Amino acid sequence: MARPAGRAAGRRRKKAAGGFTRRAFLKGIGIGSGALGAGILGAGAVPPRTAPAAGPGATLGPGPVPITLRVNGQSKTVRVEPRVTLLDVLRDRIDLTGTKKICDRGECGGCAVLLDGRPVYACMMLALDARGRSITTIEGIAPRGGLHPVQQAFIEKDALQCGFCTPGFVVAAKALLDVNARPSLDEVRETLGGHLCRCGTYPRIFEAVLLAAARGPAAKG
Amino acid sequence: MAGKRTIRIGQPGRPQEIEVQVPETEPPIWDAGTRLNVAGRPVPRLDGEAKVTGRARYTYDISLPGLLHGKILRSPHPHARILSIDTSRALRLPGVKAVATFEAPDFFAALGETDESGKPVDSGAAKGEAPKTRRILFAGEEVAAVAATTPEIAEDALGLIQVRYEPLPHVVDLEEARKPQAPKVYPAGNLPPPSVRERGNVEAGFKEADVVVEGTYTTPVALHNALETHGAVARWEGGRLTVWASTQGVFGFRDDLAKFFKIPPAGVRVISEYLGGGFGAKFGAGVVGVVAALLARKARAPVKLMLDRQEENLATGNRPDSVQWIRIGAKRDGTLTAIHLKSHGTGGIAGGAGVSGPVRMVYACPNVRTEEQDVMTHAGFAMPFRAPGFPQGSFALESALDEVADRLRLDPLELRRKNHREQQAKVLLLEYDLAAKEIGWSRRVPPPEAPATAGLRRGFGMGTAVWGMYGGPPADATVRIDSGGKVECVCGTQDIGTGTRTAMAIVTAEVLGLQAEQVKVILGDTATGMYSPASGGSVTLTSILPAVRAAAEGAREKLKKTAAPGLGAKPGDLELKGGRIATRGGGKSLSFAQAAARLKSSVISAQASRVENYPRMGGESWGAQFAEVEVDTATGQVRVLKIVAAHDAGRTINRLTAESQVNSGVIMGLSGALLEQRVMDPDTGIVMNPNLADYKIAGPLEMPEIVPIMVDSFDIANNVGVKGLGEPPIVPTAGAIANAVSNALGVRVRDLPITPARILDLLGRSRQA
Numbered sequence: 001m002a003r004p005a006g007r008a009a010g011r012r013r014k015k016a017a018g019g020f021t022r023r024a025f026l027k028g029i030g031i032g033s034g035a036l037g038a039g040i041l042g043a044g045a046v047p048p049r050t051a052p053a054a055g056p057g058a059t060l061g062p063g064p065v066p067i068t069l070r071v072n073g074q075s076k077t078v079r080v081e082p083r084v085t086l087l088d089v090l091r092d093r094i095d096l097t098g099t100k101k102i103c104d105r106g107e108c109g110g111c112a113v114l115l116d117g118r119p120v121y122a123c124m125m126l127a128l129d130a131r132g133r134s135i136t137t138i139e140g141i142a143p144r145g146g147l148h149p150v151q152q153a154f155i156e157k158d159a160l161q162c163g164f165c166t167p168g169f170v171v172a173a174k175a176l177l178d179v180n181a182r183p184s185l186d187e188v189r190e191t192l193g194g195h196l197c198r199c200g201t202y203p204r205i206f207e208a209v210l211l212a213a214a215r216g217p218a219a220k221g
Numbered sequence: 222m223a224g225k226r227t228i229r230i231g232q233p234g235r236p237q238e239i240e241v242q243v244p245e246t247e248p249p250i251w252d253a254g255t256r257l258n259v260a261g262r263p264v265p266r267l268d269g270e271a272k273v274t275g276r277a278r279y280t281y282d283i284s285l286p287g288l289l290h291g292k293i294l295r296s297p298h299p300h301a302r303i304l305s306i307d308t309s310r311a312l313r314l315p316g317v318k319a320v321a322t323f324e325a326p327d328f329f330a331a332l333g334e335t336d337e338s339g340k341p342v343d344s345g346a347a348k349g350e351a352p353k354t355r356r357i358l359f360a361g362e363e364v365a366a367v368a369a370t371t372p373e374i375a376e377d378a379l380g381l382i383q384v385r386y387e388p389l390p391h392v393v394d395l396e397e398a399r400k401p402q403a404p405k406v407y408p409a410g411n412l413p414p415p416s417v418r419e420r421g422n423v424e425a426g427f428k429e430a431d432v433v434v435e436g437t438y439t440t441p442v443a444l445h446n447a448l449e450t451h452g453a454v455a456r457w458e459g460g461r462l463t464v465w466a467s468t469q470g471v472f473g474f475r476d477d478l479a480k481f482f483k484i485p486p487a488g489v490r491v492i493s494e495y496l497g498g499g500f501g502a503k504f505g506a507g508v509v510g511v512v513a514a515l516l517a518r519k520a521r522a523p524v525k526l527m528l529d530r531q532e533e534n535l536a537t538g539n540r541p542d543s544v545q546w547i548r549i550g551a552k553r554d555g556t557l558t559a560i561h562l563k564s565h566g567t568g569g570i571a572g573g574a575g576v577s578g579p580v581r582m583v584y585a586c587p588n589v590r591t592e593e594q595d596v597m598t599h600a601g602f603a604m605p606f607r608a609p610g611f612p613q614g615s616f617a618l619e620s621a622l623d624e625v626a627d628r629l630r631l632d633p634l635e636l637r638r639k640n641h642r643e644q645q646a647k648v649l650l651l652e653y654d655l656a657a658k659e660i661g662w663s664r665r666v667p668p669p670e671a672p673a674t675a676g677l678r679r680g681f682g683m684g685t686a687v688w689g690m691y692g693g694p695p696a697d698a699t700v701r702i703d704s705g706g707k708v709e710c711v712c713g714t715q716d717i718g719t720g721t722r723t724a725m726a727i728v729t730a731e732v733l734g735l736q737a738e739q740v741k742v743i744l745g746d747t748a749t750g751m752y753s754p755a756s757g758g759s760v761t762l763t764s765i766l767p768a769v770r771a772a773a774e775g776a777r778e779k780l781k782k783t784a785a786p787g788l789g790a791k792p793g794d795l796e797l798k799g800g801r802i803a804t805r806g807g808g809k810s811l812s813f814a815q816a817a818a819r820l821k822s823s824v825i826s827a828q829a830s831r832v833e834n835y836p837r838m839g840g841e842s843w844g845a846q847f848a849e850v851e852v853d854t855a856t857g858q859v860r861v862l863k864i865v866a867a868h869d870a871g872r873t874i875n876r877l878t879a880e881s882q883v884n885s886g887v888i889m890g891l892s893g894a895l896l897e898q899r900v901m902d903p904d905t906g907i908v909m910n911p912n913l914a915d916y917k918i919a920g921p922l923e924m925p926e927i928v929p930i931m932v933d934s935f936d937i938a939n940n941v942g943v944k945g946l947g948e949p950p951i952v953p954t955a956g957a958i959a960n961a962v963s964n965a966l967g968v969r970v971r972d973l974p975i976t977p978a979r980i981l982d983l984l985g986r987s988r989q990a
Contacts, residue, residue, distance in 0.1 A: 081373055100449075101527075102448045102530065154269070158265060158881050161720075161878075190921075195920065199885050200892075
């Protein structure tokens with residue numbers, strides 16, 4: 001039941017460059033992308049591989065460095081400081097703002113993206129660690145000019161209200177159907193267990209995912 | 222000019238005719254006998270596609286050329302004097318473009334903020350302090366702000382600002398703050414004058430009672446946590462200001478900025494096309510809006526200032542806590558004779574801790590006395606939180622009523638029926654019937670005589686919702702039809718996530734004989750000039766839809782005039798239906814597009830304004846909620862199995878989004894009942910859980926089965942017949958759940974949230990008793 005999110009209690013006050021930050025701490029002990037990302041995978045999914053390390057002895061930063069990412073099938077090169085998360089690069093540098101920044105510490109699932117097809121929290125991963133991986137954001141879920149069956153079902157079932165959590169739920173639901181074409185209600189709930197919606201849309205999100213699944217193989221986008 | 226009209230009110234099946242005075246400009250009123258084609262059906266929301274594809278641009282997503290990123294430095298102390306602020310190192314950091322400090326004594330006063338007594342909120346001047354010093358009143362209060370070329374540089378710059386504080390004694394605990402020796406939040410002390418109201422005479426009422434129960438109930442401080450944090454993007458062009466804002470009220474936000482910067486409102490444009498929730502915490506420009514604009518002016522560049530989750534939980538609003546002593550007297554048959562409520566609570570440095578609404582409004586009782594006391598503490602300020610005061614007050618009231626029922630060995634539902642407000646609440650009796658049947662209320666058995674301490678226990682509980690705001694003027698709308706057949710409905714209002722956009726399209730489409738998706742809605746922009754109230758108090762649709770409808774009627778009449786000659790008919794003989802314009806009763810017809818193509822000018826435009834609510838019309842929105850729970854007596858875990866929620870919103874405009882809104886209130890109510898509480902450390906005066914891991918809100922795993930039931934009811938205070946629905950569904954949920962838990966266990970739950978620890982404590986204590 002408990003989300004395996006960053007439990008570093010107390011106040012988060014990042015210090016000036018060179019100071020100790022909570023994020024640096026989490027990432028330093030290696031639970032940035034792996035363990036926490038796995039937290040939202042739920043039943044039937046597989047944790048992502050560890051990111052490829054920079055070469056032995058390679059040092060990057062602290063100033064901006066060029067990073068090339070493969071996002072929604074396109075290659076993007078940005079210059080950012082190594083401390084910048086995948087989420088911030090997507091939103092602030094590539095202008096893919098469908099991925100939402102809500103808690104920025106792995107608690108809510110609003111920033112879920114697919115990394116090599118599997119969902120991760122983009123806020124808990126440094127952009128550097130996403131080099132060489134295939135990244136799919138909410139903007140890349142739908143076939144060109146159309147809607148993914150999960151998206152279609154979300155609209156029909158009114159599985160959204162303010163809509164701020166919606167991209168994260170859609171991404172996670174798509175990832176679920178990719179590995180489990182006919183999930184049970186309990187499997188849907190478990191898989192989405194790491195996502196939060198403050199408007200209270202959950203029952204209709206469950207209905208939408210089950211509807212998309214019931215529509216059959218086409219649901220596998 | 223007003224005239225008398227006969228309208229049908231009540232339930233659609235058995236309407237009742239009455240006469241009502243309405244302005245002559247009003248279109249025919251949609252009453253209980255009116256059959257509509259689009260309104261009332263389930264219509265998927267028009268912005269669904271934009272939201273599921275990530276294309277919807279919220280304030281948080283706005284990007285502009287040369288955009289700077291702002292961040293705010295906040296006080297770590299709950300009560301302190303700022304002795305000095307040195308920003309020189311921050312200003313020297315490459316990439317930093319502006320630094321603002323707020324030590325000017327009139328900064329917060331200029332925001333228009335006032336304390337409980339109506340005096341300007343903390344400013345050095347108000348306290349007779351020397352200029353250039355400021356007293357910090359809660360941990361997390363704003364101290365300084367920076368704008369820089371990247372968010373990372375802005376964050377670094379905050380660390381380079383050196384602030385010297387003189388910490389002062391603080392008090393954050395509700396009971397400590399009431400003591401005479403407590404550190405004072407305001408010079409006048411921590412206890413502003415209480416609010417006392419009485420109808421009838423409670424002393425006399427208690428004398429008539431055969432049974433009297435009393436108890437003390439508590440609820441915690443809750444945090445709104447809209448998923449889009451507070452924030453704004455501000456851009457100056459000459460002396461004109463454009464702001465994209467995450468706000469529940471674009472017009473109020475605009476007026477606050479105009480006042481602060483001493484420019485006319487017309488010089489400020491506020492845009493909020495998509496909004497990631499608000500729940501009451503996003504009224505007005507606030508510090509965030511003002512600081513974004515201030516930084517942008519200093520830096521001579523656009524600035525984006527979005528708060529992070531911790532800031533959101535420290536300094537943007539909360540629901541005050543409450544301690545409620547309630548005493549209820551009743552006759553042997555369950556008739557209530559008196560209710561007495563004494564409550565106090567803290568909204569930090571602001572008021573708003575009153576909880577008496579349900580006690581005064583829900584049930585018929587001739588003698589009611591309420592005494593409510595705000596308590597000031599060194600904590601973040603309260604803001605309205607979805608049905609302010611009602612969920613807390615309802616929890617205590619419904620709990621105490623169940624205690625009365627148990628003592629009298631009455632069915633709790635029968636007790637409520639006995640005391641319903643006969644004239645006003647006929648729809649409520651229908652809701653009781655429908656919801657009780659759906660939950661299977663007949664399966665309820667009285668609570669165990671001795672506390673249940675073994676196994677899984679099931680229980681049932683219920684509660685009643687009431688909300689009584691009806692919207693009203695001013696609210697304006699324009700409907701345009703162009704020669705290409707495009708239909709636009711324009712109102713400056715914001716869609717907080719409730720489906721306002723889609724409701725506007727539905728009403729326009731209904732009038733023009735179209736489908737909702739054929740109407741383009743323009744909203745969330747003060748530049749439309751079409752005024753709307755803020756989205757709070759459940760008044761958005763009740764205020765704007767009557768204006769939308771009147772505007773659409775105006776546009777329709779103009780279109781009829783355009784089409785009439787070609788159809789060889791008088792405009793008055795034409796009707797618009799199914800996408801066509803035709804002579805009533807058959808004959809020649811044109812498609813909507815063909816008719817529009819005959820426009821001589823390029824566009825039809827009709828504007829209309831909301832008129833006053835019809836005199837003596839308009840009833841409250843009512844609801845009934847029933848809960849079934851299962852309690853594990855070994856672990857103390859409460860699992861809500863099912864909630865049935867029957868609600869009325871007058872005429873339901875969009876069944877799909879209305880049901881979503883009922884689900885929404887139920888889930889937020891459940892979340893508050895079982896999980897949510899802000900925790901403060903009394904020694905340091907700081908919030909211990911300003912994040913979504915430690916301040917837990919309900920997620921997918923806590924979801925019960927929820928059955929929303931919309932019950933249309935017509936008491937018609939406006940031409941559409943719509944009533945508010947945003948708040949009522951959160952009102953009774955906690956009370957219904959608490960009653961179900963008490964029914965399961967045979968001990969009364971008196972404190973929220975109902976955590977496993979509390980259940981075990983209750984059972985343990987009961988065993989000893």
